[in-house]
Amino acid sequence: MARGTVVQKIIEAHFVEGSRETGKPVAIRIDQTLTQDATGTMAYLELEAMNVPGVKTELSVSYVDHNMMQNGPENRNDHLYLQSVAAAKGVRFSPPGNGICHQVHLERFGVPGKTLIGSDSHTPTGGGIGMMAIGAGGLDVALAMAGKPFRIPYPKVIGVKLTGKLSPWCAAKDVILKLLSILTTKGNVGSVVEYFGPGVATLTVPQRATITNMGAELGVTTSLFPSDESTRVFLKAQDREKDFVPLAADPDAEYDQVIEIRLDEIEPLAACPSSPDNIKSVRELAGTKVGQVLIGSCTNSSYRDLAMVAMTLKGRRVSESVTLSIAPGSRQVLEMLARNGMLADIIASGARILETGCGPCIGQGQSPADDTVSVRTFNRNFAGRTGTKGDQAYLVSPETAVAIALTGEFTDPRTAGIEYPNVVEPEVFEINDNMIQLPGGSGEIVRKRTIGAPPVNQPLPDELDGVVVIKVGDKITTDHIMPAGIHLKHRSNIPVYAKVVFECFNEAGRPTFAERASAVRDSGKAGIIVGRDSYGQGSSREHAAICPMYLGVKVVAALAIERIHSANLVNFGIVPLVFANPADYDSIGENDSLVFHSLRGQLRPGEPVRGELTKADGTKKEIVFNHRLSAEDIRIILAGGMLNL
Ligand code: F3S
Numbered sequence: 001m002a003r004g005t006v007v008q009k010i011i012e013a014h015f016v017e018g019s020r021e022t023g024k025p026v027a028i029r030i031d032q033t034l035t036q037d038a039t040g041t042m043a044y045l046e047l048e049a050m051n052v053p054g055v056k057t058e059l060s061v062s063y064v065d066h067n068m069m070q071n072g073p074e075n076r077n078d079h080l081y082l083q084s085v086a087a088a089k090g091v092r093f094s095p096p097g098n099g100i101c102h103q104v105h106l107e108r109f110g111v112p113g114k115t116l117i118g119s120d121s122h123t124p125t126g127g128g129i130g131m132m133a134i135g136a137g138g139l140d141v142a143l144a145m146a147g148k149p150f151r152i153p154y155p156k157v158i159g160v161k162l163t164g165k166l167s168p169w170c171a172a173k174d175v176i177l178k179l180l181s182i183l184t185t186k187g188n189v190g191s192v193v194e195y196f197g198p199g200v201a202t203l204t205v206p207q208r209a210t211i212t213n214m215g216a217e218l219g220v221t222t223s224l225f226p227s228d229e230s231t232r233v234f235l236k237a238q239d240r241e242k243d244f245v246p247l248a249a250d251p252d253a254e255y256d257q258v259i260e261i262r263l264d265e266i267e268p269l270a271a272c273p274s275s276p277d278n279i280k281s282v283r284e285l286a287g288t289k290v291g292q293v294l295i296g297s298c299t300n301s302s303y304r305d306l307a308m309v310a311m312t313l314k315g316r317r318v319s320e321s322v323t324l325s326i327a328p329g330s331r332q333v334l335e336m337l338a339r340n341g342m343l344a345d346i347i348a349s350g351a352r353i354l355e356t357g358c359g360p361c362i363g364q365g366q367s368p369a370d371d372t373v374s375v376r377t378f379n380r381n382f383a384g385r386t387g388t389k390g391d392q393a394y395l396v397s398p399e400t401a402v403a404i405a406l407t408g409e410f411t412d413p414r415t416a417g418i419e420y421p422n423v424v425e426p427e428v429f430e431i432n433d434n435m436i437q438l439p440g441g442s443g444e445i446v447r448k449r450t451i452g453a454p455p456v457n458q459p460l461p462d463e464l465d466g467v468v469v470i471k472v473g474d475k476i477t478t479d480h481i482m483p484a485g486i487h488l489k490h491r492s493n494i495p496v497y498a499k500v501v502f503e504c505f506n507e508a509g510r511p512t513f514a515e516r517a518s519a520v521r522d523s524g525k526a527g528i529i530v531g532r533d534s535y536g537q538g539s540s541r542e543h544a545a546i547c548p549m550y551l552g553v554k555v556v557a558a559l560a561i562e563r564i565h566s567a568n569l570v571n572f573g574i575v576p577l578v579f580a581n582p583a584d585y586d587s588i589g590e591n592d593s594l595v596f597h598s599l600r601g602q603l604r605p606g607e608p609v610r611g612e613l614t615k616a617d618g619t620k621k622e623i624v625f626n627h628r629l630s631a632e633d634i635r636i637i638l639a640g641g642m643l644n645l
Contacts (some may be wrong), residue, residue, distance in 0.1 A: 002157035004250030006226055007192045010132040014115050016149040022156050022256070023190060025630045027149035028132075031114040032059045033141050036101045038066040038362065038484070039119035039542060041078050041492040043138030044085040045454050047145055048445075049643055054090040056147030059109060061436075062086040063094040063101035065357045067488050069364050074489035077448035081492070084446040086439065089145070093437040099330030099356050102126070102298040106209050107332055108433060111243045112227030117144050121216045121540040121564060122298050122379065128209025129234070130227030130247045135216060137542035137568035139642050151632065155192040155221050158183075159255030162199025164264035168420035169413040171397035172207035173300060173377065176214040177269040178261060181279035183218050185475070186534050189563045191256075193223035196249055199263045200225060204425055205234035206302035213299045214379045217276040219537060219562055239431050268412055270375075271395035274383040275475065282400050285410040291372035293324045293405040295398055296354065297361040300377035301329030303336055304423055305398040310342035311421030312402045313349035319408030325366055327354040336430045351405070363387040363485030375410075377401050382477045382538060384504060387485045452493045455550045457573045457640040460603075464596040466555055466611075467520045470502055470513055471530040471590050477538035478565060480504055482547060491543060498547040514551055521552025530588050531558035536565025545572040549641070555594070557625060559585060570633045573641035575599075577625035580608055584623045588613060594623070603627075603634045 001022050002008060011028055018026035033055075035043050040062055047055075062082050067075045079096060086093040094104055101118065102125035110116070112130030116123060119138040126133030136150065144150055160179065166172075179193075193215050195208070203211075208225045215223030225231075227247035235244045268282040295301070295309055306328055318324045326346060328334040334356050337343040347353065360366035361378045367387030368374040374386055374393045381393035396404070403413035472480070483503050490497040502513035511519070517527045529548065535558035536544065545568035548556075556569055557577045569576045579585055588594070593614040596602065602609045609625045629637070639645040 002254055002256050004253035005157050005194050005255060006130070006224060006247055006249050007132065007155060007157050007194050009247070010113060010115065013113070018151070019154055021154055023153050025151050026154045027151045028115055030057060030117050030144040030150050032109065032116040033057050033144050034061050034063060034101050034105055034116065034118035034123065035138065035141055036066050036120050037064040037078055037082060038488055038491055039138045039540060040082055041451070042454065042542060042546065043119050043142045044082065044089070046139050046142040046643060047089060048085070049454055050142065050146055052146040055145040057145055060091040060145050061094060061105065061109060062091050063104065064096045065100045066362050067364065068096045068355060068357050072489060073448070074450045077450045078492055080446040080448065081451050083437065084444060087437065087441045088443045088445055090439045092439065095435055095437065097331060097356055098435040099332065100298045100301065100358055102213065103301060103329035106205070107238055107330060107429065112231055112245050113247050117141055117150055119540055121538065122213050124215050124222040125209045125213040125298055127212030127215070127222055127224030128205050130225060130231055132222060132224060134222045135540045135564055137540055137545070137564060137571055139542060139571040140567060143642070151630070152221055153190045156190055156256040158191050158193045159258045160193055160195050161197035161258055161260045162195055162263055163197050163260065164199055164262045165202045166263045166266060169399045170266045170268060171399045172203060172210040173397035174266045174269045175261060175263065176211045177271055177279050178266055180217055180271065180277040182259060184277040185217055185219055185275060185537060188219045191220045193218065193220050194249065194255070195225045201228060201230065202263065204230055204304065206304050210299055214276070217379060219534070221563065237427055237429050268397065268400045268414065270400065271381055273392045273394065274381055276380060276395060282396065282410060282412045286412055288373060288410040290322055290375050290404050290409055292368045292374040293322050293401050294360050294366060294374065294376045294378070295401050296327030296329065296359065297378040298329065299379040300398050301327060301333065303333045303429070304425060306333055306337055307342055307423045308421050309398050309402045310337060310345045311423065312418060313351065314345040316349055316406055318350040318405050321408035322405055324351040324405040325354050325360070326351050327359045328356045331356055331435065332430055332432070335432065336426065339430065360386070362488070375401055375404050380538065382479050385479050450493055454643060455494050455546065457549055457644060459640040459644065460554065460573060460575070460600060460638050462598055462600045464526050464554060464599045466526040466528040466594045466596065468530055468588055468590050468592045468594060469517045469520055469527045469553070470505060471588060472505065472532065474533045475537060476531050476535050478536060478541040478544040479538055481536070481544040482541050494546060494550050497543060498550045501547045501551060517551035517553060526554035527552045528555045528557065528594055529553055530585070531556065532585060533559045534562055535560065536562045540564045542568040542571070545569045545574060549574055570629070570636050571642045573637055573639070575637055577609060577627050580624040580626050587621060587623070589615070591616065600638055603629065603637065605629060605631050605634065
C-alpha cells in the first residue's frame with residue numbers, strides 16, 4: 001500500500017469508515033459537489049425524491065454548460081428547473097454563459113485538500129489545484145449533497161514523477177497524451193494518479209488541470225497534483241489566497257507504481273481516431289489534410305490556452321481549407337480576452353467564436369463534414385461523438401491546433417516558423433461573480449411538462465429468468481449506450497430518452513434495442529446486456545444505467561466494467577458481473593436464455609455467481625461470474641436501486 005502520499009493524506013482527513021487496504025471499500029466525507037445540466041436534472045430529481053430539505057455539503061454548485069441550444073423548449077425547461085431547485089435546496093447556480101463547470105469551479109471554488117464529487121467524469125480537473133476530485137453518477141452526487149459519505153475502493157496510487165521543463169510548443173496536453181500512451185485507457189480502474197517530482201513546480205494550475213482532466217480517460221478514480229507555490233499564486237490571482245493550503249507528499253512517500261516522465265523529452269502528440277490512447281506524434285502525421293479545428297472544452301480553454309492561441313493568430317489568417325471555432329471555457333476567460341484586445345485578434349484571423357460552454361465537445365453543433373479530419377483540443381474522440389458517422393477526430397494541444405488552423409494540415413508547431421508566444425499568466429484575473437446565483441427566494445420549484453421523475457424499479461427477483469438482448473464488443477462507451485447530441489435534450493424524460501439506447505447498433509429491418517428490451521420486459525423476463533472489455537468507459541452519464549433499467553435490464557455481464565458505470569448500474573439495481581472465464585464470452589449469443597437461480601442468495605461479497613445458459617438449440621452450460629460488489633452494493637441491488645433503499 002502507498003504511504004505518505006497526498007492521496008492518502010486527503011483520504012485520512014476525510015475517512016468515515018471502511019478499509020485502508022488497497023481495493024477494499026472506504027467511505028470518505030465529501031466537502032463539495034458539482035453538477036452539470038446533462039446529468040444534473042436527474043441528480044436533483046433524485047435529491048427531491050430523498051426528501052432532503054437542503055444540502056449538507058460545505059459547497060454545492062449547479063452548472064449549466066452542456067445543453068444550451070434552444071431548438072425546442074426542453075433545454076430551457078431544464079435550466080429553469082435547475083435554477084429553481086438550486087435556490088430551494090441551498091445550491092449555487094451558474095447559468096448558461098458563465099462557463100464550463102470544471103473551468104469555473106477551478107477558478108472560483110476549488111480548494112486544495114478538499115474532496116469534491118461531480119456528476120461529470122472530468123471532475124478530476126480539480127486535482128490540478130490539489131483537490132481529491134472524483135466523477136460519479138448523479139445519484140451518488142445527490143447522496144453526497146444529502147450528507148452521505150462516498151465510497152471508493154481504497155486506491156492503488158500510481159506516482160508519476162515529472163522532471164525537467166516543457167519545451168516551447170510542447171504542452172500539458174502532450175504530457176497526458178504521453179501518459180495515455182503508457183497506461184492506455186484500460187486496466188487502471190481503482191487507481192489514483194499522483195504527480196510529484198521537480199517538474200511539478202514548472203507547471204501552472206491550469207496546465208496541471210489539463211493533465212488531471214484528461215486523466216479521466218485512463219479510467220482512474222482521479223488524478224491530482226500537490227498544492228504548492230504555483231497553487232498559491234493562482235489562488236491569489238483569483239482573489240482567493242485565503243483558500244490556499246500547502247499539501248505535499250512526504251519526502252519518503254511510497255507509491256504502488258512509479259512512472260517517470262521527462263518534460264523536456266515531451267513532443268507534440270495527437271490521439272488518433274477513435275480512442276484517446278491511440279497516440280502518434282504530430283511529426284508522424286505531418287501533411288495530413290484537416291478540414292476542421294476546434295479549440296475549447298474543459299481540457300483546454302483556460303486563459304493561458306486561449307491567450308497563446310490569440311497571440312499566435314495575431315496578424316495571420318486561418319487557412320481557407322479549414323474552419324476554426326473557439327469556445328472559451330468560462331466567462332472570466334472570454335471577458336479577459338475581450339478587455340485586453342486578444343478577442344479582436346482571434347476574430348480578425350477568421351476564427352469563429354462559439355458560446356462559452358461545452359458546445360461541440362458534447363456534440364452540440366459543429367459536426368464535421370463527411371470524410372473530414374477534425375482536430376480538437378478536447379478529451380474524447382470516441383467514434384460518432386462529433387455527431388458525424390464515420391468521423392475522424394484527433395485530439396491535440398491548443399499549440400498544435402492553432403498551427404494546423406494556419407496551415408490546413410497536420411503541422412508540428414515547432415517547425416511552423418512561428419515564434420512561440422510568451423504568455424504571461426495574469427497576476428490578477430478578472431473577477432466577476434455576478435452571474436453566480438446564491439440560494440434563497442420563494443423555494444418554488446419550476447417544473448415544466450418535460451421534467452419527468454426518476455423511474456421506479458422493482459426489487460431484484462430471486463429467480464432471474466434473463467434473455468440476452470444485445471452482445472457488444474470491446475470498449476463500449478457510455479456514448480454508445482446512451483447517445484448525447486440532439487437526443488440529450490430528453491434527459492429529464494426517461495421514456496423518451498430510453499428509445500435511443502444503443503441506437504448506434506440498431507439495424508434496418510430489425511427491432512431496435514429499445515423495442516427488443518421492452519418486449520423481453522413485458523414478457524415478464526429480465527433483459528441482459530453482454531459486453532467485452534472496458535464496458536461503460538467514458539462519461540459519468542447515469543442515463544446509461546437508468547434507461548436500460550427502465551427497459552427492464554437487470555444484469556450487465558462483461559469481461560471488465562468501468563468504475564463509474566459499474567457504480568451507476570448498482571445505484572439503479574442492475575447487477576454488474578464479470579465473466580470468471582473470459583472464454584465464456586464467446587459461448588453467449590443474442591437471444592440466449594440465462595437463468596440465475598436463487599440470485600438474491602448467491603450475491604455475497606467476493607463469492608461467484610452461477611448462471612445457466614440455454615442456447616437456441618437447447619444446449620445448456622453453466623457460466624460462472626465474479627463481481628466486486630461490497631455488502632452495501634448488494635443491499636442496494638437487492639432493493640432495486642438506491643432510491644428504493
Ligand atoms: Fe463539457 Fe466536454 Fe468537458 S462535454 S464537461 S467540455 S468533456
